[in-house]
Amino acid sequence: MTDLTALSYTAEHEWVAVSGDIATIGITDHAAEQLGDVVYIDMPTVGQEIAAGDVMGEIESTKSVSELYAPVSGTVVEVNDAADADTALVNADPFGDGWLVKVRVDGDVAGLLDRAAYxxxxxADA
Known part of the structure; x- marks a missing residue:
């Protein structure tokens, strides 16, 4: 299981795991639970530049459509094709196989929340 205290979070319910200059981004278990069954994900494309705080896509569930916000600035280097093909991964394993995008970070990743603040x-329990 992923060490949730090692991740950073946003108030918009995205999580970030930074390794070197690559940030892996997904939605939190709280967001997945609130959304219900995810049925469609509109993710950014590889090579796309994203800016922290800007909308980078949408996630649609049986309950609603929510925007995905970029927690960091940089260039998208990978999208999770498995989660795109099988959106149930986002609900089943939001911190593992249900990750959404990987971004080569441009600058710092300040302003994110730790697990206790999220x-x-x-x-929720920390």
Whole structure:
């Protein structure tokens, strides 16, 4: 299982795992639970430049459509084709096989929340 305390989070319910200059991004378990069954994901394309705080795509569920916000700035280097093909992965394993995109980070990743701050925001256990 992923060490959730090693991740960073956004108030918009994305998580970020940074390794070197690559950030792996997905939605949190809280977001997946609130959305319900994910049925479609509109992800950015490889090579696309994204800016922290900007909309980078959408995620659609049986309940609603939500925007995906870029937690970091950089260039998309990979999208999770498996999650695109089988959106149930996002609900089943949001911190593992259900990741969404990988970004080569341009600059720092300041301003993100740690697990305790995210848990306080959502009312969940850290």
């Amino acid at each position: 848990a306080a925001l959502t009312g």
